[in-house]
Amino acid sequence: MGVRSVSSLIRSIAGLAVGALALSGCGSSLDQSGGGSSGSDVKVGLLVPLSGVYAPLGEDMRNGFQLYLDQHGGKLGGRTVKLVTADEGEGPQTGVPAAQKLVTQDQVTTVVGVVNSATVLGMRDFFHESKKPLLVANAGADAITGARKSEYIWRTSFSNGKVSGALGPEVAKDVKGKVYLIAPDYAAGREMVAGFRKAFEAAGGKVAGEKYTPFGKTQDFQPYLSTIRASDAKAVYTFYSGAEAVSFVKQYKQFGLAGKTPLYGPGFLTEGGVLAAQGQTAVGVKTSLHYSTELDNPRNKEFVDGYRKKFNEPPTVFAVQAYDAAAVLDKALAKASGTGGEELVKALGGVGPIDSPRGQWSFDADHNVQQKFYLREVKSSGGTFVNAVIGDLG
Numbered sequence: 001m002g003v004r005s006v007s008s009l010i011r012s013i014a015g016l017a018v019g020a021l022a023l024s025g026c027g028s029s030l031d032q033s034g035g036g037s038s039g040s041d042v043k044v045g046l047l048v049p050l051s052g053v054y055a056p057l058g059e060d061m062r063n064g065f066q067l068y069l070d071q072h073g074g075k076l077g078g079r080t081v082k083l084v085t086a087d088e089g090e091g092p093q094t095g096v097p098a099a100q101k102l103v104t105q106d107q108v109t110t111v112v113g114v115v116n117s118a119t120v121l122g123m124r125d126f127f128h129e130s131k132k133p134l135l136v137a138n139a140g141a142d143a144i145t146g147a148r149k150s151e152y153i154w155r156t157s158f159s160n161g162k163v164s165g166a167l168g169p170e171v172a173k174d175v176k177g178k179v180y181l182i183a184p185d186y187a188a189g190r191e192m193v194a195g196f197r198k199a200f201e202a203a204g205g206k207v208a209g210e211k212y213t214p215f216g217k218t219q220d221f222q223p224y225l226s227t228i229r230a231s232d233a234k235a236v237y238t239f240y241s242g243a244e245a246v247s248f249v250k251q252y253k254q255f256g257l258a259g260k261t262p263l264y265g266p267g268f269l270t271e272g273g274v275l276a277a278q279g280q281t282a283v284g285v286k287t288s289l290h291y292s293t294e295l296d297n298p299r300n301k302e303f304v305d306g307y308r309k310k311f312n313e314p315p316t317v318f319a320v321q322a323y324d325a326a327a328v329l330d331k332a333l334a335k336a337s338g339t340g341g342e343e344l345v346k347a348l349g350g351v352g353p354i355d356s357p358r359g360q361w362s363f364d365a366d367h368n369v370q371q372k373f374y375l376r377e378v379k380s381s382g383g384t385f386v387n388a389v390i391g392d393l394g
């Protein structure tokens with residue numbers, strides 16, 4: 001399915017869901033005073049995948065948000081947080097109605113989360129029209145802080161074009177020959193490849209081929225790996241995350257490509273539990289990302305220690321993005337004159353720099369994150385595997 005038809009499908013799903021809610025009377029119950037929040041409380045909706053291929057990412061985000069709350073007495077901006085968690089599932093069909101329920105039925109003040117680019121694109125108009133603030137703590141869809149930006153939508157994560165584009169010049173410099181591009185067939189897969197390709201070709205790189213695999217359904221990558229081996233590619237650039245990243249990287253090694261044909265991608269490819277499952281098969285994979293547990297700064301050390309103590313595992317970029325969303329809300333709610341959508345977005349505009357484990361960052365004029373990207377390489381360290389930071393990508 002092409003990008004145009006994916007986005008029109010998403011728009012019609014979102015339209016149907018909004019229409020259904022309006023018919024059932026829920027659409028008219030939106031309360032601009034901040035919904036179910038009252039007095040010294042604030043109701044926050046956390047929308048993350050608890051099922052499907054991205055469920056582990058959702059779990060990390062939930063942990064990151066909870067860690068911030070635990071470290072701040074369960075309060076944001078001086079208000080006690082009532083957290084309502086909902087399952088985003090695997091795409092807009094589940095994620096859009098879940099967001100609508102949080103706003104119209106649970107009457108949350110704001111929604112935080114959303115992993116999948118297609119899902120965030122599907123809910124964009126709902127948040128814009130209902131004037132409810134949405135803090136996107138993962139989904140990288142470029143248009144959300146670009147052509148379809150909204151006063152009510154803010155990002156604490158990254159955009160697909162930027163995180164993938166950051167690696168383009170580096171690969172063009174490293175690889176003597178053509179590069180093959182492969183990713184899942186949905187909004188993020190296509191945007192990651194497009195962002196990388198643009199920066200890579202601008203730096204003189206040449207592409208050997210481009211392929212998209214059915215999203216959330218591909219377990220056997222052998223046919224695609226055969227095509228790559230038969231091509232004249234000297235390296236591969238890919239975007240997979242969650243369960244698909246584990247299968248792709250393991251099969252890349254089993255197929256005999258690792259070591260001979262270097263593998264590159266955005267850092268989601270080798271992040272957290274995914275890297276633990278890939279183990280030795282991921283060693284040598286190079287990625288671009290705005291975070292690594294290995295970042296050498298006091299804020300990150302304190303964060304990693306606190307996270308490990310509470311959850312008995314290292315944090316991930318997904319946990320950091322949700323932790324930072326809580327930090328942003330903490331500052332904004334402290335400044336806001338009330339918990340209505342307009343009051344909250346006005347305060348979001350004045351939060352200033354965020355002192356994050358990834359390094360300090362700020363919102364740009366489009367509500368995207370202005371941040372540094374790091375070059376990482378998977379290395380074996382003390383019986384485990386880490387994304388060592390081997391350089392800055394600007």
Ligand code: BEZ
Nearest residue numbers: 116117139140188241268
């Ligand atoms: C996305 O759909 O935007 C996405 C999903 C997982 C990791 C990174 C991006």
